[in-house]
Amino acid sequence: MTAAIRGDEAAYAEFLRLAAGLVRGLARRKLANDRVVGPEDIVQEVLLAIHTKRHTWRPQEPVLPWVFTIARYKIVDVYRRNGKRVFLDVDDFEEQLAAPEADEPAVPHRQLEAALTILSDGQRRVVQSIAIDGRSISETAAAFDMKETAVRVAFHRGLAAIAAKFGRTT
C-alpha cells in the first residue's frame, strides 16, 4: 500500500487483490443465507470504497484494520440499502430478463451498471470499455479515436460520478 500510494500501479493492484480476498471470505461468512446480495457485490463495493477513500489510510498505521473497518461499514451500508431496495431489485431483475445482454458478465454488478446509466454517452462508453470490457486506456483510445489523456479524463470523471452516486443516501 505504501508503494501504491506513491503511484505504483502493480503494487496497488496487488493490494486490491489481497483486500478482495479478505473481504470475500468475510462476506461469504456474513451473507451465508442472503440471496439478494452476492458476496462479490460486497467485495466490489468495498474495493470501490477503499479506492475512493484511500487517502484516509495513514502510512504509519497497520493496513488490515483499516480495510476491515471499511468493509464492515460497507457491509452494514449494503444491508441497510437492501432493506429498502429489495422490491426495486426484483423490478430491475425483470427488466433484465426482458432484455438480456448479449455478453453477460460472470457476476453482474447491478449497482455499477445502474450507475453507468447516469453518465454521459462519452463517459459511459469509456468506463464501459475499461471497467467492464477490460480494455486498456490505449486500446480504448484507439477504439474510439480519442487521445489517451481524453480517455483518462473521461474515465476519471465517470468513476467520480459513480462514486458520488454511491455516496448518496437513498
Next chain:
Amino acid sequence: MKTEDLIQALKSDNRRQRPTPDRTFAMALFFSVLVAGAILMSTMGVRPDFLAALGTVRFPFKFVVTITLAATATVVFRQALFPVASRRPSAILLMAAPAILLVGVAAEMLALPSEAWAMSAQGKNALLCLTVVPALGVVPLGLMLWSLRQGATTRPVLGGFCAGILAGGIAATFYAANCTDDSPLFVATWYPIAVLMLGVVGAGLGRLVARW
C-alpha cells in the same frame, strides 16, 4: 462485472492522490477562524473596553471555556475523520468545557448575592448571543462538514455533531470578544443553547453529507 476487471480499472485510476484528511481539516480550521474573525471585525468589532476587560477575571474566563470547547471538539472531530481512529473517539472529552464552566458558575454563585443571580443570568445580550453565535458559526460548520465528507468517518452523526460544536466553539470565542455580559451565569445560560443549535444542525447534516 468481474472483480479482477474492477481492480484493473481502479489500478489505472491511481494517478492523482487526494490530500489527507489532516490537511483538509487544517485548511477548514484555518478558513473557519479567518472567516468568523473577519465577519466579527467587519460588523460588530470587539467591545470598546476589550483591553481593560482582559484584566478582569470574568472576561478572560469566557475564553478559557470557549477555547477549551473548540480544542476538545477538534480532538474528537479529527478522530472521527478516519475510519480507524488512532484512539477511540472519546466524546467524553467534549464535557471538559461544560465542566470548567460549571466550576465558574459555582464560584459566581458564591461571589454574588442570590438576588443578583437572575439578573446576571438574564444579561443584556441574550438575544444577540443566540443570533450572532449561530451566524458566525455557519461558515465554519460548512467547512467542517466539507472536511468530514473528504474523510471517511464511520460515525457520521458524531462527526457532524463535533463539526457543529467546533464551529460553535470558534463562533463563541469571537462573539465573547464583543459581548459585555461576562458573568459565568450568563455564559452558562445562553452560550450552550447557541452552540448546541450548531451541534444539532451539524449532527443532522452529518448524517446526510458524511455518508459514503
